[in-house]
Amino acid sequence: xxxxxxxxDDVAAIAKVAAASIDDIAGAxxxxxxxxxxxxxxxxxxxxKYVHGFEAKRELPIIYRIAKGSLKNKLIILLPxxxxxxxxxxxxxxxxxxxxxxxxxxxxAEKVYHALVPHKDHAVEADFDTKDxxxxxxxxxxxxxxxxxxxxxxxxxxxxxxxxxxxxxxDAITLAIVGAMITVAVYGAVALIVxxxxxxxxxxxxxxxxxxxxxxxxxxxxMPKLMxxxxxxxxxxxxxxGGNIITHGLDVLGVHEPxxxxxxxxxxxxxxxxxxxxxxxxAVTAACDGVIGLALGLLLIPIxxxxxIPVYAAxxxxxxxxx
Numbered sequence: 001x002x003x004x005x006x007x008x009d010d011v012a013a014i015a016k017v018a019a020a021s022i023d024d025i026a027g028a029x030x031x032x033x034x035x036x037x038x039x040x041x042x043x044x045x046x047x048x049k050y051v052h053g054f055e056a057k058r059e060l061p062i063i064y065r066i067a068k069g070s071l072k073n074k075l076i077i078l079l080p081x082x083x084x085x086x087x088x089x090x091x092x093x094x095x096x097x098x099x100x101x102x103x104x105x106x107x108x109a110e111k112v113y114h115a116l117v118p119h120k121d122h123a124v125e126a127d128f129d130t131k132d133x134x135x136x137x138x139x140x141x142x143x144x145x146x147x148x149x150x151x152x153x154x155x156x157x158x159x160x161x162x163x164x165x166x167x168x169x170x171d172a173i174t175l176a177i178v179g180a181m182i183t184v185a186v187y188g189a190v191a192l193i194v195x196x197x198x199x200x201x202x203x204x205x206x207x208x209x210x211x212x213x214x215x216x217x218x219x220x221x222x223m224p225k226l227m228x229x230x231x232x233x234x235x236x237x238x239x240x241x242g243g244n245i246i247t248h249g250l251d252v253l254g255v256h257e258p259x260x261x262x263x264x265x266x267x268x269x270x271x272x273x274x275x276x277x278x279x280x281x282x283a284v285t286a287a288c289d290g291v292i293g294l295a296l297g298l299l300l301i302p303i304x305x306x307x308x309i310p311v312y313a314a315x316x317x318x319x320x321x322x323x
Contacts, residue, residue, distance in 0.1 A: 109297020
């Protein structure tokens with residue numbers, strides 16, 4: 001009996017450790033996911049464009065294929081690669097983060113530039129006029145997965161940097177949870193957004209009550225505005241996240257400005273409005289990081305479009321993307 005009681009005590013102790021580990025993983029995953037929120041918003045805002053122009057019945061299958069590719073990017077390619085780097089070359093994590101941050105600044109600034117200097121892009125219309133729909137779908141899915149790889153790399157790297165040092169397997173499990181949860185959340189939201197107008201049309205045409213029909217028409221009317229809002233939020237998120245990655249990375253590498261000044265301004269602003277100090281500090285930091293991200297991105301536009309992209313196109317034999 002005493003042996004059985006000792007065994008039960010051991011099992012209980014193991015259960016407590018396991019429960020504590022689960023709590024630690026959940027807490028780390030939540031913290032890591034919050035740190036990557038800006039890139040997640042952009043991911044959700046970018047993806048719907050890849051199903052634009054296809055028949056309604058193909059929208060969800062396309063999103064599902066992109067989501068599977070995203071999971072592969074995160075769990076099969078990026079997770080082991082990042083853990084290996086973190087174990088053997090941890091000093092490259094910050095430069096990699098900064099490289100990804102610079103890319104986010106470039107993407108965000110390019111969207112701002114095209115909004116201020118608009119031009120009509122005939123690429124999508126030409127694609128649907130000249131290509132077989134099945135082949136076009138393959139190309140769009142492949143393009144979406146490539147774009148997702150870049151965003152997923154940022155999400156996973158930011159998440160890894162946000163996880164407290166707790167051992168290889170704990171980091172691996174936490175990263176896997178973060179990657180899976182973010183993928184489900186992003187592409188679930190994208191699927192809902194893409195089908196919302198169809199839901200609205202169905203309600204407007206088939207519901208018996210006037211209120212339900214009016215709600216359906218409201219959904220249809222609201223969707224373009226929602227997509228525009230998501231695009232704007234995604235652009236802002238890229239700029240402030242990219243700018244923050246750059247300033248924080250410089251601070252980690254020993255260059256303490258402008259990170260130090262921004263932090264000082266944010267704390268001073270928060271102290272001036274103590275009732276909402278946390279929100280004010282975040283807003284000041286995000287605004288300053290966003291300005292830095294926009295400035296850096298604008299500087300990178302001619303470098304990327306006139307040097308990097310043409311050189312890459314020449315090396316790979318692909319056509320230069322239209323901007």
